[in-house]
Amino acid sequence: MGEPAGIGGEIILKAWNTYRRSLPPLFVIDDRNRLQKLLGQLNLNMDLVEFDPANPGLYENGSRLPVLHAPLPAEQKPGQLISANAAAVVDSIAKAVALTQAGQASGIVTNPIHKSALYETGFSFPGHTEYLASLTTPAATPVMMLACEHLRVVPVSIHVSLRDAVNTLTTDSIIAQSVITANALRRDFGISTPRLAIAGLNPHAGEAGAMGSEEQTIITPAITALKNRGINASGPYPPDTLFAARSRNTYDVAICMYHDQALIPIKTLDFDGGVNITLGLDFIRTSPDHGTALDIAGTGQASETSLVAAIQMAARLAIHRQEYDSRSDA
């Protein structure tokens, strides 16, 4: 569901209406009445059907979108945050995780949430991802990957100031994020020997200490430790040339030293098609790479492109994971 005041409802309806033949089998956890009302507003030629998790195989990708009803207590209008509905948003996430952990779904695609709306209900996590990590057994260290057709990136730190990103960068944090990433590339992306390109922090990767020493004191020791664990890691690479086309061909993921080092190149290359993937959980989770967009909710302007990419990515990851796990079991 995500935040029901946002664009989540309309982009899943638009995604199903236009792309259902290229989407994997899926069901939506949302309030069927609000979706039905949105359908009318958007004038889409499709309908909803009640989803029964006990019989997930009964649904085809026809004109009717399967919906597992998650009732909202208060009537929801686009763009208006309603605190009475916040608990239902959190419940829909927990429901998705429970169904996935029970084997009734292969993965989760989350629509964006609005954190401040949830905090009023006692939700105490910094964000969606941390809440999902808390539902993992045992509780996990989540790693954020962003992926588009041309590039995969993992920022070592996320929502901290640039100053704090520099100050808190450690050899251990680079190693931890890289190991989780390498494992996920093997299990969920079908890459048997993933190539990790480790970015430098400073211009030109410091030019041997002339412009910063973190490459020598923090990053290179992490690369050495990763190699000692049998991981194909290399670098540190000058950040400015690492994302050019001919560099991108040489690695499967770029491990980035701060948020914008990762997000600038991917959003520059593919603003709408980027997918957010949470690695390190005990279930597959992807999400579109945008926010709730309260300002345009209900207008029909929102693009479903990133959600479609997130759904297709979740299916690919689930297939790879099933193949990997069946080989490991054999």
Place this chain on the structure above:
Amino acid sequence: MGEPAGIGGEIILKAWNTYRRSLPPLFVIDDRNRLQKLLGQLNLNMDLVEFDPANPGLYENGSRLPVLHAPLPAEQKPGQLISANAAAVVDSIAKAVALTQAGQASGIVTNPIHKSALYETGFSFPGHTEYLASLTTPAATPVMMLACEHLRVVPVSIHVSLRDAVNTLTTDSIIAQSVITANALRRDFGISTPRLAIAGLNPHAGEAGAMGSEEQTIITPAITALKNRGINASGPYPPDTLFAARSRNTYDVAICMYHDQALIPIKTLDFDGGVNITLGLDFIRTSPDHGTALDIAGTGQASETSLVAAIQMAARLAIHRQEYDSRSDA
């Protein structure tokens, strides 16, 4: 000339051989004997002709490349730095500036130099640009712009560590670089009311202080001051979305808070076609956006694309400047 051990000689020969009909009238300041030898090695169907600066109008862009002879005292082989030739490299830069300031050339395109080779001769500048600024009358504050077909960027700081870039960012430095940039866009780019997009420093431009406060304490005051000077500046913008196609359409230049914030997007978008432009000098100066590439010098592998773009850019800037100055004189 640039560093004669590097690729400068071969890329100007290749540029002339392939693109001379789309290049402006130009002459090369270099050692004609080494260029003649390179011509043979590269097996190019063209020749050199002695350039006489007193008669610059006599040369057409035919098969013969005009060369103003700048003799190297020692025989130069590709890839080998020779300190006996370093003074001649510096002299060729000074000669280009003197001819331009005397009105015998409309602008300068510099091939890359190798700083450590020049330091042995007593050259005491951090780089090419600072040396050029010292030859300006009065001595100038040079501003580095990088431009490709899709984007122009100016980093407020250049060759310092990321930590120092954060620590030394000031309202005054943003204002100073932005004013020089706005003036250059008017005079040299033919943009009567340039739109400056000022980037944030932190993820999501700090989200109202949640992830860093420099947007509030340093950047926004600079934008206010620029507006008060009549400059169309706006921001601070979230850095990760600022370089996506639909954002790029809304501004003429992005003023960036550190080196890689500027260089990552432009090198990701256009690795070979980027041009380095020095603003704030009393003459036009561009350069290709790459180094001396000693490792491939003499092999014929070097791409002339960025040099060709730098030459064409210098010509466009010179035409705009002449038009602007003639209007200002009238």
